[in-house]
Amino acid sequence: MFEPTLYKVNSLFQHHQINDEIVKIERLSGTTAGFVLKLESKQDHTYILKFDNPNEIHLVEHLLNTYEDSVLLPKVLLTAQDRSYFVYTFIEGTTHYNRGLKKNWLKILVKDLLNKYVEYKEESIWGRIEYPRQTWKEFNEISIEEARINLGNILSIEDYNYVKWKAAQLFNNDAEQGKRFLLHGDTGVHNFVYNNSTLIGVIDPSPMVGPIIYDFLYAFCSSPDDITVETLFTASDILEQVRIEKSRLIEEVIVQLYCRIGLSVKHHPGDLSDYMKAWEYWIQLCKNLDEGIAII
CATH class of the missing domain: 3.30.200.20 (Phosphorylase Kinase; domain 1)
Known part of the structure; x- marks a missing residue:
């Protein structure tokens, strides 16, 4: 030792x-x-x-x-x-707090990290490299189940079933996810370093394999502030290696947000009330899409 x-x-x-x-x-x-x-x-x-x-x-x-x-x-x-x-x-600054507007630091994350991502061309895996999954759907299903356990009765069984249904639609075919990239894997505000309300560092990677949009949405959902369609589209528009319809982007948010609220219950319960407001906002957006209501 x-x-x-x-x-x-x-x-x-x-x-x-x-x-x-x-x-x-x-x-x-x-x-x-x-x-x-x-x-x-x-x-x-x-x-x-x-x-x-x-x-x-x-x-x-x-x-x-x-x-x-x-x-x-x-x-x-x-x-x-x-x-x-x-x-x-070592990157000197503050983590989690004094972040400034999400649309500003999210654009820095896209420009200075996500747009530099390269394809993962080694073994045919998805998810955490140390705990590989055979499909992207399997990785997401496990995340949803873990969130359900953490959430208990905080979100309803109807919410759980809805998210499971959406994930089955979105992730059923690995070919539809596009190329596999080497991802940071833990791009949340708890791993972001800020100075003068500006993102200057990203620490503590948990390397994984998946579509770039995963790291992007993980960051977007990692705090309940500025979690709006405007913020989402402003930053996603500058993703250079991602081609995704805005309707699908919204649907993927609901899956990621469900998992994030599960983590919030366990690690950041002080954020829960704001996350519940965000949940109502996003679940309504998704259901409007289901009904063919234009929201864009």
């Missing part, structure tokens, strides 16, 4: 030929398999040193290196030969 002393951390840096002296160590919350250290150096640089499962480190390192030209992602500086740890740059 690595003991996080200044001597040992500096020895590790010297071993990897990084010419900087660490003068302060702060332990952050980590995973069950490892731990995370925030390091400050004599040259006023700040780093993250993370110990974790080697497979998890490999997946995250691969994603960060694949999109190293994105100004929003941390930069990998070194990785252990056995992938038991790696070091990457």
Whole structure:
């Protein structure tokens, strides 16, 4: 077990030929398999040193290196030969709060990260790379079931059945999802770093394979503010590798929103009342579409 002393951390840096002296160590919350250290150096640089499962480190390192030209992602500086740890740059700012308007930070996310996504051409999988699914439908069905458990009686059985029906329509054919991309997989406001109400960083990837629209809608639904059609279309219009009808976009929101409200119950119950208002807004939009009522 690595003991996080200044001597040992500096020895590790010297071993990897990084010419900087660490003068302060702060332990952050980590995973069950490892731990995370925030390091400050004599040259006023700040780093993250993370110990974790080697497979998890490999997946995250691969994603960060694949999109190293994105100004929003941390930069990998070194990785252990056995992938038991790696070091990457720390992005200074606030997470979750003082975000500014969603349509503004969502456009930054699209321009500086989602538009840089590349196709995933390795094994034929969908969903989390460490827990792969055979189809995109299967991945979404599992997410919906997990949300239903978290929601309990907060949303009705009719809502659950409606979302299941929509997901079956939307995700029944993998070919209709388009190309598979390497996704960040956890693009929510809890993983966004802001400075002066501007998005400047995206941290803590959970790499997965799927359509780009998943990461986009995950971000859109990850907070209950500005969760309107106008915000949705303003940002989606600048997605360069996505061709999707606006009606389908609205229908996909209802699936993603159901799953997000389930997560809100578990992790951010303070957001629940605003999410319930958003749910009524979006469920009505979807049912209007079902009835052939023009909403655009």
